[in-house]
Amino acid sequence: IEVEWDDFGEGLSGGDFPAIELTWGADYPGPESFLWSLFAADSPDNATRFADPVYDDLLDRAAAALDPEQRAAFYEEAHRRLLATDLVLPLYHDVSSTLVAPSVHGLVVTPLGLLSLDDVWIGD
Numbered sequence: 392i393e394v395e396w397d398d399f400g401e402g403l404s405g406g407d408f409p410a411i412e413l414t415w416g417a418d419y420p421g422p423e424s425f426l427w428s429l430f431a432a433d434s435p436d437n438a439t440r441f442a443d444p445v446y447d448d449l450l451d452r453a454a455a456a457l458d459p460e461q462r463a464a465f466y467e468e469a470h471r472r473l474l475a476t477d478l479v480l481p482l483y484h485d486v487s488s489t490l491v492a493p494s495v496h497g498l499v500v501t502p503l504g505l506l507s508l509d510d511v512w513i514g515d
Contacts, residue, residue, distance in 0.1 A: 403438040411438065412482075420502035422466040426450060430473055439478055446472050 394402060402408050417424040427450050428434055432442040446469055453465035473479060487504050497510035 406438075406440055413438070417503060422463075422470065423450065423454065426466060426469055426473065427454075430479075441473070441476070441478055443472065443476075 403411065415425060415429060418428075428436050430437055430439065430441045430446070431450055432444075432447050449465050449469035449472065453462050453469065456462035456465060474481075489500050489504070489506070491498055494513050494515065496512050496514060499507040499510070501507065
């Protein structure tokens with residue numbers, strides 16, 4: 392069924408839909424932008440109402456991990472656990488490319504694909 396945007400928001404909050412299609416864009420380049428925001432039991436954006444204490448513990452352990460490899464391993468395990476529930480079906484992941492001429496120097500492209508033009512210059 393087709394639902395107006397305001398009704399969709401209310402329906403998400405109320406858990407009124409048996410299934411939804413939703414696009415989510417990262418706020419920052421990290422797995423918690425998706426894994427915590429959309430599926431942690433205490434996240435206000437958890438429209439699925441997914442609640443798994445083991446999953447939430449993995450997210451907490453990842454957030455507290457100082458070692459980047461250990462942090463990544465916790466997020467990977469949480470991700471696998473989430474996908475094993477068949478609650479979510481990832482359909483699409485956006486990939487973008489930036490083409491830069493060899494004469495452009497100082498261009499910074501952030502992990503989210505944003506361009507910083509503060510120090511850009513054109514030259515040989």
